[in-house]
Amino acid sequence: MLLPQSQANEGPRIKALDDLRVLDTEAEAAYDDIAALAAQICGTPVALVSFVDRERQWNKATVGLTISDTARAHSFCAHAIEVSDALLVIEDATLDDRFAGNPLVTADPHLRFYAGAPIVTAAGAALGTVCVIDTRPRQISDAQRDALAMLARQAASLLALRARTHEAEALALERDRLATEADLHQKRSDQLLDLVLRGGDLGLWDLDVASGRWTINTRERTMLGYSADEAQPGSLDWKGLIHPDDWRAYAAEFNSHLLGRTPFCEFVHRMRHRDGQWIWVMSRSVAVERNADGRPLRVVGTHIDVTAQRQAEEERRKTGERLELALSGGDIGLWDLDLRTGRATYNAQWWVMFGYVVGEIEAVDGLWQSMVHPEDYDAARTGLARHVNGETPMYEGEVRVRHKDGRWLWIQNRAKVVERGLDGAALRIVGVNLNISELKQKQLLLDALAREDALTGLPNRRSFEERVCDAMARSRRSRTPMCLMYLDVDNFKHINDSHGHAGGDAVLKEFARRIKRGVRTTDMAARYAGDEFVLLLEDVAGEEAAAIAARRILMALKPVFGIPGGALRVTTSIGVALSGIDDEDIPALLARADAALYEAKKGGRNGFRMAGAEFNSLVGSDAVPAAASTLKH
Incomplete structure (x- = not known):
């Protein structure tokens, strides 16, 4: 057994996985749907959406498997992410040196088949896989490979959406935090202003207009970083302390008040601290003394340090810009x-x-x-x-x-x-x-693919099981029987062995086409599994009508089938069961049809058997031995 290799970008890869915070989270329907679709499309009993951590593989979504994680040393998915742009397909693990000695192969659950498509982020980090697993060797078609790759890209889209949601939520919370802080600073500033206006020891100044003598209190000089000796009355040039970029606008507001145009002056501007830095202050002032002509003689004002508030507002603005940038993409x-x-x-x-x-x-x-x-x-x-x-x-x-x-x-x-x-x-x-x-839209497309058989184009087993439940309910309400026909291709194993998978696939596709044409447009023909098909006929008048429908299918198969390199006579055996027992469920009805099919096989094939009825027919004269059924061109 060869151990998986660490990625060249293992550090960034693990960080990307950690940042998503997806490991060990609760199940999510979107990922469960991807795993279910993978199993349905590929027809495997097991499917996973997995992520490869430092020492383990953790399964975000599982179908057909109960374990949540696996040691990385034993992980198939750890090998799959080694090549981020290619699908890893192991048709038989016992024949592959990398996995032949793997405990998951040699012991329970005895894995044989594996196909995994890497989940790759936009940055190129392969974080895990969307994979399908079986306990028997098998192959998958190109369409199924493409579907796995599509599902892996869908999983990557979900991760990208998760990352962007985390980022948007974090930025929104940060914006709210800054807004709360800004509001708090504003409230505190208003409280301080109230104290100042009541004569508290906070940022008071007094200006003699004629002489320009500026007197400040203890709080004001402390706010500006000056000692008592440095801030003696008239020793500081108050105009020189205001930031040059703010002076013109401030002077306009201040002079407008001095001229009596406004009842007071209020302005936010910067003032130079003694150490050279600039602080933001809320300046409020009023002319408290005027001469007889109304000219101002004395102005009293307050300064409140609002630097922290302005910084918070600026950070809030930047955060808003970052949030808008994150959301604009x-x-x-x-x-x-x-x-x-x-x-x-x-x-x-x-x-x-x-x-x-x-x-x-x-x-x-x-x-x-x-x-x-x-x-x-x-x-x-x-x-x-x-x-x-x-x-x-x-x-x-x-x-x-x-x-x-x-x-x-x-x-x-x-x-x-x-x-x-x-x-x-x-x-x-x-x-x-x-x-x-x-x-x-992608989910709807994938859901449609999951309900259609990739080879024949008929509805698959899942689609049939959904419809038959509705049909049974309608049959009971209307008291009108419905009919189930269970049929398979006679001697299909011999056809497959003699003509290979290409020949077998050609037979199945033509078989599907003919039985679909042999029923009404309101009826349903579906591929149930392998070479087994089911027909669902509603509003059937009775056993005679069901027998006529079965004979029509047999007649539709009489012309030879063209396959690569030759032609074949292909026949079928049909088991027919009519509903009519009030408390009979769908599994019981299917079981009766299956038993009738078995009787048709015992009777020589190329015919039908009606479950519990006399309308049974074998077309013995047209039966062709398997060994002689090939017509050479």
Whole structure:
């Protein structure tokens, strides 16, 4: 057994995996669907969505397997990620030097077949695989290989969405934190100003207008970094302390008040500290003494250090820019709802996502509800209400939302209450909207592939089992029988052995085409497994009608089948079962059809048997021995 090799970029690869915080998380439907689709498409009993950690392989989603992790030394997936742009297919592990001695091969569960497509990030890091496994040797078609690669890319898209969601949530939390800090600084500044105006020892200054003599109190000189000797009355040039870039605007405001145009002067500007740095101050002043002509003689003012507040506002602005940059690369919108006023705010990308110009329609509480699809609204409202009431840590749901042009977008909505009152009532809630319409379309496409047999194009077993349940319910309501036919290709193993897989596949495809043409458009022909097929016929008048349908299938198969290099006479054996027993379930009905098929085989093949009826037929005169069924051209 050869151990898997560490990646050249193992350090960055592991960091990327850690940053996603996906290991050891709860099951998620999106990943479970990928594993289920892989198993259905490839027809294997086991499928995984796995991630390769430092010393182990951890399975995010599993079908047909209960273990959650495997030692990396024994991991097939650890080999699969060694080549990030290729599918690893092991048709028989006992014949491969890398795996012949692997405990998973030599002991339980005795793995034989493996096919894994690497899950590769945009940065080129192979984090794990979407893989299918079987306990017997086998091969997969090109279509199945392509489907595995598509599913791996789908898993990578989910990881990318997860990463962007983490980033958006982190930036949103940081923005709220900075906003809270800024509000706190503002409140504290207002409190300090109130104390100053009440005569507290905080940043007071007194200016004699005529002489320019500037007198400051202890708090003011401490704020500016001067000693008592350095800040004697009239010793500091107050104009020279104001930042040159702020002076013109400040002087305009200050002079406007001195001329009596405004009741006071209020301005935020920078002042030079003794050590050379610049601090931000909130300056408020009023002329407290004027002469008879109204000319100002004396001005009293206050300075409050608001440097921390300004820095917080600047950081908040930068964080907002970073958040907008992060969101501008994709269909991600932010919203913020004040539950007290019902007013909502949305970022620019939110409006663009739904086809509107920013502010084109009024952002009120009912806007979102008016855009949500009626079939999704109640569930979304209930989920959001439960979170607002404190029953869940956050709200998360998927809804359809109407675009301005009338089409529906699939939106993933995540929201969290960020502010509550003393009584616990929600006051403010923020959320992220992600456009997942493309992801939904891919899921629908993959779901359709999972219900169709890749070789014959017929519905597969999964599709049949879904429809037969509905058909049984309709049959019981209408008291009209339905018919199940279980059929397989006579001597198919001999055909496969004699003409190879290409010949066998050609027979199965033509067989499927003929039986589909042999039934009504309202009936269903499906490939059940291997060379086994089922026919579902609804509204069957009785056993005679079912027998006629079975004979029609036999007649449809009479013309020779063309295969690569020759032609074949192909026959089938059919087991027919009619419903009619009220408490009979579908497995029991299938079992009766299967038993009838067995009787048809015993009777010489190329015919049908009706379960528990007299309408049984063998076309003995047309039966062809397997050894003589090939017609040479």
